[in-house]
Amino acid sequence: MHKFKRHSVAQQRTRTRQFYQRKQEAVMTNCNSCNKQSPTAFCEQCHYPGIEDDYQTYLDLLDEGHSRHQAAVLSGWRGAEEIEEAV
Ligand SMILES: [Zn+2]
Numbered sequence: 154m155h156k157f158k159r160h161s162v163a164q165q166r167t168r169t170r171q172f173y174q175r176k177q178e179a180v181m182t183n184c185n186s187c188n189k190q191s192p193t194a195f196c197e198q199c200h201y202p203g204i205e206d207d208y209q210t211y212l213d214l215l216d217e218g219h220s221r222h223q224a225a226v227l228s229g230w231r232g233a234e235e236i237e238e239a240v
Contacts, residue, residue: 186232199232208232 184191185208186199195204207230214224224230 195232201231204230204232 182191182194183189184196184199185194186204187196189196189198191197193200195208207228210228211224211230214227215221219227
């Protein structure tokens with residue numbers, strides 16, 4: 154009985170820690186695309202498979218001196234406003 158009680162307290166602590174970690178992440182991050190608060194780098198609305206790769210390519214192209222529009226077109230990054238305007 155003693156052992157069971159100790160075990161359950163430890164579990165509770167772990168759960169509390171996980172909860173606060175998740176809460177902190179959710180407050181810390183904004184969507185890289187629409188800038189809304191999001192628990193991830195991209196909110197559910199903007200996210201599509203491979204968006205992280207496209208976004209990284211987009212940033213690399215900007216570094217190389219391309220304009221935001223050029224970088225968006227070349228990378229296939231669908232989060233940039235410029236793409237929506239062009240389509
Ligand atoms: Zn978004």
